[in-house]
Amino acid sequence: MPISTSPARRRRSLALWFSWLALLASSPAFAAPPAQFPADSAFIPATCGGSLTNDGTSDAPSGIGERDIVGDATSAAFATWSDETFAYFRVRVAGVPTASGGNAPLAQLGWGVGIDVDGDLSTIEYALVVDGIKEQVNLTDNATKSSLKVWTPTIGAPGYVQVEPVTDGSTFAKKDSDHWLTFAIPLQEAVAATSNLAKPLA
Ligand SMILES: [Ca+2]
Numbered sequence: 563m564p565i566s567t568s569p570a571r572r573r574r575s576l577a578l579w580f581s582w583l584a585l586l587a588s589s590p591a592f593a594a595p596p597a598q599f600p601a602d603s604a605f606i607p608a609t610c611g612g613s614l615t616n617d618g619t620s621d622a623p624s625g626i627g628e629r630d631i632v633g634d635a636t637s638a639a640f641a642t643w644s645d646e647t648f649a650y651f652r653v654r655v656a657g658v659p660t661a662s663g664g665n666a667p668l669a670q671l672g673w674g675v676g677i678d679v680d681g682d683l684s685t686i687e688y689a690l691v692v693d694g695i696k697e698q699v700n701l702t703d704n705a706t707k708s709s710l711k712v713w714t715p716t717i718g719a720p721g722y723v724q725v726e727p728v729t730d731g732s733t734f735a736k737k738d739s740d741h742w743l744t745f746a747i748p749l750q751e752a753v754a755a756t757s758n759l760a761k762p763l764a
C-alpha cells in the first residue's frame with residue numbers, strides 16, 4: 563500500500579501524503595473509470611497519531627447526515643487503497659449521499675480530501691473534491707483554487723464514485739445508515755495535471 567495518510571483538518575480536509583511514484587511506470591496514458599471498486603477488505607483504514615481517523619457525529623450543525631464525516635477508535639473515518647492505475651479514497655458519512663433531486667445521482671453537496679505533497683501540513687497543495695452539483699471529481703490547486711483535472715461521471719457504469727452502506731457495523735447515523743463515499747482517480751492523469759506546478763504530485 564503506497565499511500566500513508568495524516569488528517570490535518572476536520573471534515574473535508576483530511577491531508578494525505580502521497581508516495582505513489584513506483585506505481586506509475588506501468589500505468590496507461592488514459593484510464594477509464596475502474597470497472598469495479600476494490601472490496602471493503604482491501605481498504606486500509608487511515609490513522610492519525612497512531613489511532614484510526616475519527617470525527618464527531620453532528621459536530622457541525624450545518625453538516626449533518628450525509629454531509630457529516632464520522633469515525634471513532636474502532637471505525638475509521640477515512641480509508642485508502644491504490645492499485646497500478648487508480649488511487650482510491652473513501653470517507654464515512656452518517657447518511658446516504660445520493661439523492662434524486664437536482665443533478666442526481668449524488669446529493670447537491672461536496673465531499674473531499676486535501677492532499678499534501680511536501681510534508682508541511684500547514685499548506686495543503688491540492689484538493690480533491692467530489693462535486694455533487696456538477697457531478698464530477700475535481701482536482702484543484704488549493705493555492706489558486708483553479709481546476710486542474712475533472713473526471714466524470716460520478717456514479718455510473720462505470721464511474722469514478724461509489725456509494726454503498728458500510729459493512730463494518732458502524733451506526734453513527736441517527737436516521738439512515740452510515741455509508742462509504744468512495745472515489746477513484748487515475749494516478750497518471752493526476753500526476754500529469756500537476757507536472758508543471760511547483761510541487762507536483764510526482
Ligand atoms: Ca463529523
Ligand SMILES: [Ca+2]
Pocket residue numbers: 678679680681682683684685686687
Ligand atoms: Ca504542504
